[in-house]
Amino acid sequence: MKKKIIYFGLIILIGALLVPCMLSLPRLWNYEGSPDSWVGFWGSLLGSLLGVIGAYLVMSVQLQSDKETARLKEKKSERPYFFINSLNKKSISFEFYNYNHSLLNYTDIYFYFNDIKINTERYSLGHIKSDKIQLVEIKKNSKPDLIAIKSQTLSGENILFIDGNYNGNGITNTFTFSPKGIINVYTGPDDYHQFNDIIAKITGINLEKKKH
Incomplete structure (x- = not known):
């Protein structure tokens, strides 16, 4: 579980660095929209990704806790x-x-x-x-x-x-x-x-x- 939290932190850090880097790249095709709107788009995309990862981590912690509780209950019942x-x-x-x-x-x-x-x-x-x-x-x-x-x-x-x-x-x-x-x-x-x-x-x- 500690490794998952570390990976989650690294993803946040990489995502925070990736957005400005992508905005600073030269245009490879014509697109509309101001820099502010693109910052909002990438920020929204990154936020959604982090939300999914966060929900997965919370679910993993809960499942692990439930598994440990069931294991201890089974031990005591024996x-x-x-x-x-x-x-x-x-x-x-x-x-x-x-x-x-x-x-x-x-x-x-x-x-x-x-x-x-x-x-x-x-x-x-x-x-x-x-x-x-x-x-x-x-x-x-x-x-x-x-x-x-x-x-x-x-x-x-x-x-x-x-x-x-x-x-x-x-x-x-x-x-x-x-x-x-x-x-x-x-x-x-x-x-x-x-x-x-x-x-x-x-x-x-x-x-x-x-x-x-």
């Missing part, structure tokens, strides 16, 4: 909201829903016990469907201190849900994250930085250097 139905030392039962009642792809669930950096279990669930209860057995036969679910929506957003306790801090948050380390919280409090090492461990992103 974002999951997780619910833990039960959690004990043997299993976890959970489900999620989103506005489109669709799927989550590449879903992994993590269990952390006591010393979170060492005692970990991970299970790949693949594709899971909205509004359907998921039951996962815990091999360690011990109730996890913290669970995390990492997945991807159909619109391509990376999702991370964390629930539990770590270093005396509790958390129940859902994030979107990107490979560049940009984290956005869409459920739960925005103060997640005490969990940066856990988030970095799961996502592979060094959040300490990429807070925002």
Whole structure:
């Protein structure tokens, strides 16, 4: 869009320079009309041209804005909201829903016990469907201190849900994250930085250097 605005400015400048240049050229054929009338003619022609270009730019900006709004709306409609139905030392039962009642792809669930950096279990669930209860057995036969679910929506957003306790801090948050380390919280409090090492461990992103 910036390039289009620059081109529009160049056209105005060239048009403003072109009119007097054309009027100063020697006559190649006989024509009637005073210089003032020809200035009016070329000015009207240039004004019409600029009006068309301006309308095109306005329409392009509006279409781009509408497209971005629709894209963001679609992203939000795919974002999951997780619910833990039960959690004990043997299993976890959970489900999620989103506005489109669709799927989550590449879903992994993590269990952390006591010393979170060492005692970990991970299970790949693949594709899971909205509004359907998921039951996962815990091999360690011990109730996890913290669970995390990492997945991807159909619109391509990376999702991370964390629930539990770590270093005396509790958390129940859902994030979107990107490979560049940009984290956005869409459920739960925005103060997640005490969990940066856990988030970095799961996502592979060094959040300490990429807070925002």
